[in-house]
Each structure stands twice: as C-alpha cells, then as structure tokens.
Amino acid sequence: MPSSRGSSQPRDQTQMSCISPPVPSGKPSLLLNRMDETVSNISDMAETKSMFREVLPKQGQLYVEDITTMVLCKPKLLPLKSLTLEKLEKMQQAAQDTIHQQEMTEKEQKITH
Numbered sequence: 001m002p003s004s005r006g007s008s009q010p011r012d013q014t015q016m017s018c019i020s021p022p023v024p025s026g027k028p029s030l031l032l033n034r035m036d037e038t039v040s041n042i043s044d045m046a047e048t049k050s051m052f053r054e055v056l057p058k059q060g061q062l063y064v065e066d067i068t069t070m071v072l073c074k075p076k077l078l079p080l081k082s083l084t085l086e087k088l089e090k091m092q093q094a095a096q097d098t099i100h101q102q103e104m105t106e107k108e109q110k111i112t113h
Contacts, residue, residue: 081089
C-alpha cells in the first residue's frame with residue numbers, strides 16, 4: 001500500500017515510530033524509525049539499514065504506533081503435588097491404617113469372647 005511522506009501510516013510493518021524516554025530538558029522526543037530491507041541473493045541474509053530522525057515537538061500530543069510481538073519464555077514446570085501435601089496424605093493414610101487395624105483387632109476379640 002503506497003503512502004506519502006507526511007502520512008502517519010507506515011509503508012509496511014518494518015516502519016514504525018516510538019517515543020523515547022524524556023530528555024533532561026523535560027521535552028519528550030519522538031524517534032521515527034524507517035527501515036529499508038534489501039536481499040542481494042538467496043545465499044545472503046537480508047541486510048537491514050535503519051535511519052533514525054529525532055523530532056522534538058514544541059506543543060501538542062505525541063502519537064505512537066507500535067507493533068506488539070510475542071515473547072517466548074522458558075516454561076516453568078510445577079509439581080503436581082507439593083511436598084507438604086504428600087506428607088499430609090501419608091500421615092492421613094497411616095492414621096486410617098492404624099484405625100482399621102484397631103477395628104480388626106476389636107472384632108477378633110469380640111469373636112473370641
């Protein structure tokens with residue numbers, strides 16, 4: 001999609017503008033980043049040339065165009081059960097086993113008497 005030089009829309013996805021941190025004088029600066037990509041041949045990687053032009057507005061608001069990209073992070077593996085939960089389950093199982101054994105011994109004693 002062709003665009004003129006004064007248009008706020010980028011020619012393609014490689015051209016965008018962003019706001020830099022405020023300069024010490026207190027005025028925000030607007031950096032226009034224009035990237036032109038050329039590929040010489042199949043064996044060469046794409047060469048990227050960028051030109052930065054700084055614009056300091058004297059008044060008014062700044063307009064920002066930004067392209068969001070996904071950031072891939074290392075996956076965090078969480079245990080299915082925590083150690084504390086495993087200990088509590090073991091204690092509960094042991095308590096149930098002892099109760100079951102006590103009930104069995106009581107039944108045996110009632111049968112023998």
